[in-house]
Amino acid sequence: MYNYYPLSHSSKINLYPVELVATDCIEVEEQNLGPASKEILKNSINNWSKALRGKMSFALKLAGLEEDSHQMVFSNTGLMSEFASLKTIKDIEAFSKKYGLLGIKHPDSEQVNSQTPLIKATLQPAFIFINYGFSVFEPIELWQWHINEVQKILRLYHAVRKASSDELIYEIVEIKMHSGMFGSLTEDKEITDRYFVQWINGEEILMLPEHFEEKPLLEIAQYTLAKILESRISDGINLATGDLISNPSTKGFMITELRYTRYLLAAIYYDLWQTINDSKNIYLCDNENCRLPFVKSGRKKYCNEACKQEAYRIRLKKTEREG
Numbered sequence: 001m002y003n004y005y006p007l008s009h010s011s012k013i014n015l016y017p018v019e020l021v022a023t024d025c026i027e028v029e030e031q032n033l034g035p036a037s038k039e040i041l042k043n044s045i046n047n048w049s050k051a052l053r054g055k056m057s058f059a060l061k062l063a064g065l066e067e068d069s070h071q072m073v074f075s076n077t078g079l080m081s082e083f084a085s086l087k088t089i090k091d092i093e094a095f096s097k098k099y100g101l102l103g104i105k106h107p108d109s110e111q112v113n114s115q116t117p118l119i120k121a122t123l124q125p126a127f128i129f130i131n132y133g134f135s136v137f138e139p140i141e142l143w144q145w146h147i148n149e150v151q152k153i154l155r156l157y158h159a160v161r162k163a164s165s166d167e168l169i170y171e172i173v174e175i176k177m178h179s180g181m182f183g184s185l186t187e188d189k190e191i192t193d194r195y196f197v198q199w200i201n202g203e204e205i206l207m208l209p210e211h212f213e214e215k216p217l218l219e220i221a222q223y224t225l226a227k228i229l230e231s232r233i234s235d236g237i238n239l240a241t242g243d244l245i246s247n248p249s250t251k252g253f254m255i256t257e258l259r260y261t262r263y264l265l266a267a268i269y270y271d272l273w274q275t276i277n278d279s280k281n282i283y284l285c286d287n288e289n290c291r292l293p294f295v296k297s298g299r300k301k302y303c304n305e306a307c308k309q310e311a312y313r314i315r316l317k318k319t320e321r322e323g
């Protein structure tokens with residue numbers, strides 16, 4: 001019961017119903033799901049709860065069977081912008097009802113039950129929130145992490161395009177040296193100093209290849225953008241054959257290439273990748289309480305209508321105070 005989200009064209013897809021639930025009051029047996037999905041749901045709630053150390057509040061969950069599904073015409077253009085502007089849990093719920101679940105599978109039982117310190121250390125967002133797969137249950141924390149991730153990537157892209165100085169980039173990422181054993185084979189393992197790119201909240205993005213260490217910050221930031229997107233896309237995109245176009249004069253023929261994904265989240269990152277490759281402009285919301293990045297279209301200055309209203313009220317208050 002996978003969906004195939006088309007990426008190179010738009011087409012009809014079949015969407016199963018999704019609902020928002022408070023995670024502490026789900027009765028698995030009472031769900032309107034088939035036996036296999038119930039089994040997955042049980043494991044999913046259990047493993048996510050362990051992985052997030054009980055800090056689960058709300059989640060999005062499959063809420064019905066095939067007969068409850070609805071069809072929609074899906075196009076991934078603009079999907080990323082819509083996703084990046086989700087703010088409240090209500091916004092997230094509406095988005096998931098429209099497009100489905102993200103398609104991130106729950107962590108393995110071996111991983112969440114392990115007592116090995118090295119494996120326990122992998123129970124953090126950057127490891128557990130990125131594995132594409134079939135899912136029936138997704139913690140809201142997983143959604144919020146990816147919304148934030150897409151916003152950070154947009155900010156970095158915005159800074160790279162504006163980079164008249166390095167300052168703007170250093171507001172988003174930093175480069176830190178770590179000492180450790182970084183070789184991939186046991187016999188390569190000796191302690192060395194290597195440079196890492198990380199978000200300013202300390203979350204690591206990647207280890208810089210040695211030949212990049214002396215390069216200008218702008219190039220390092222561009223490389224970082226390319227690599228994050230590569231890692232988000234490479235596992236999620238599939239190719240299929242489209243039309244056969246024959247050329248009677250040469251007797252040759254061409255097969256058109258269709259791209260699609262089973263995972264909504266991969267479709268979102270693919271749209272982000274295309275936004276960057278099309279050199280689209282990013283604008284930071286003019287509401288001083290928001291400043292969210294969004295794809296500029298026309299003369300829009302605010303990420304949504306609520307921000308436009310809020311900015312108006314702030315301006316009014318300022319004039320009142322001055323008047």
Ligand SMILES: [Zn+2]
Pocket residue numbers: 285286287290291292302303304307
């Ligand atoms: Zn805004």
